Amino acid sequence: MKSEHSERGGRMDRATEAFVAHRNLLFTVAYEMLGSAADAEDVLQETWLRWAGVELGTVRDQRAYLVRITTRQALSRLRTLGRRRESYFGPWLPAPLLTTPDVAEDVELADSVSMAMLLVLETLMPTERAVFVLREVFDLGYDEIAEAVDKSPAAVRQIAHRARAHVAARRPRGVVSPAETRNALDAFQRAVETGDLQSLLDILAPDVVLLGDGGGVKQAVPRPVVGADKVARLLVGGLGKVAAAVSLRPAQVNGHPALVVRLDGALDTVVAVRIDDGLITGLYAVRNPEKLSHMRRETVLRR
Secondary structure, eight states: OHHHHHHHHHHHHHHHHHHHHHHHHHHHHHHHHHSOHHHHHHHHHHHHHHHHTSOGGGOSOHHHHHHHHHHHHHHHHHHHHHHHHHTOSSOOOOOOOBBOHHHHHSHHHHHHHSHHHHHHHTTSOHHHHHHHIIIIITOOOHHHHHHHHTOOHHHHHHHHHHHHHHHHTTSOSSOOOHHHHHHHHHHHHHHHHHTOHHHHHHHEEEEEEEEEEOTTTSOOOSSOEESHHHHHHHHHHHHHHHGGGEEEEEEEETTEEEEEEEETTEEEEEEEEEEETTEEEEEEEEOOGGGGGGGSSOBOOOO
8 A cells, every 4th residue: 555655656756847847848838829827827737737647657758748738728728718808808918927038048939929929829720829839939840739739740731831821921020139129118218208209209110009908907098009109199198197106117028128117116017019120010018917917026938
């Protein structure tokens, strides 16, 4: 009886060890598929419960097996979330993550978790998103992906081709260096803080889009604001009313420079940007308090 108990304990230790070793990778897979840190954490809980019941002796590749469980759980959740997001109040934005410096150093990883890219991934069907993420970001083979999404390798190749073309047509036009993003954000921050409308217009693209996500809890723009003049006047007018209580500070968010807005010292908004040809083409302001929980400590992402 004792040996059976210790054998079970040893198996659980090995299962825990493998799960912990791959946890950051699994979180990254789930987050890229869902755009939600809270939902990614839930998927990891579900992955662990399933992994704890697996007979480890039958598993050839623990990493691949764990990624497969995570992908299936994330896909199931993504289909449910799609229905929920249809009734979301105002624009939906991904939950921002305060990321460790090494995420920015991995250019491909940083690009894949940027707010701009996560919004592009939102336009894919669930299976397309899973295939794109596993192939393009994590470089999994078609056979492995086929097992994760319950399709044939030939079908997965077709889905990957379709998803790549879809993303290529919508993603930012080129890789933007952290220095370029920082410079644009610095200019943006100075213009907003000083209320300099012309300086703000100089850094905003003519067709810039501002999205605000308050989740129906905090006040935010209820629909996209389009055009440099409208966006600049909204920002200068809005911040002008509370200027004394507001502070803007740079931070590494989703592997890229972003601005953290504090109101009377409390975390209020995270502003991420999309930059094309040196100008800001997208402004993403997340105010929904539920989405800001991962801004209090750094999140480690892995490929």
